[in-house]
Amino acid sequence: MSHPNRERADRxxxxxxxxxxRMGYRKVAVDDIARAVGIGKGTVYLHWRNKELLFQALMMRESADLTDEILGRIRADPATILPHRMISEAxxxxxxxxxxxxxLRGNADMFGSLGDLALRKQQDELRTQFEEAMLRRGLIRSDVPNLTYALNAATLGFYLGDTLSDEFDGIPLEDKAAVLAHLIRTAFEPPGEPDPAAVADVAAELSSALEELVSGYRQGIYAHDPTRAPG
Incomplete structure (x- = not known):
């Protein structure tokens, strides 16, 4: 049963x-949030001591929900972990x-100082683990120089490209994802069909790493929830 305080925290x-x-991080005050929920400002502070912690909790919840979605896809089909599928699904x-x-776009106006969340560090560690597992099981090419940089640069262009120009706005999102999958498949994966045993292994390893990440996020979201622990 979910606790009313938890429900209030989610609201x-x-x-x-x-x-x-709507307004960006700097302009949003705790007062505005309290008013939108129909509670007093003091009640918000029962959950999070300050605005920064509240927004960190918000981003943790977003990351947890997103990661859960990807986990669901891996459970439904372990081959989701192949780089071209994983990267385009994400x-x-x-x-x-x-x-x-x-x-992701480092929208400073929107996020103020929140851009450098610990989330990023965890995601970097996860990415390293993902790449190492892929290399170990032969699911990614070992002859790509500066693999991490190459993958990152190839992928990031798809996220940031339309912030630099509106030339490609007409291309549907699904089509962009298909182009990304094609690029990763042809540039970074060995030719031929992947070994099903390798796929199953990496899927199991990655799933447990993602589950751990999600449970860490979920604990962090409500760290100041009075139903859980003092403080």
């Missing part, structure tokens, strides 16, 4: 997310979350 985060997208899932997109 506060929902309101904070809407205001963040591209689609991320684009459907305006807050995550804004965070």
């Amino acid at each position: 506060i985060l929902d309101a904070a997310g809407e205001l963040l997208l 591209f689609l899932v991320t684009h459907r979350r305006p807050l995550v997109m804004a965070m």
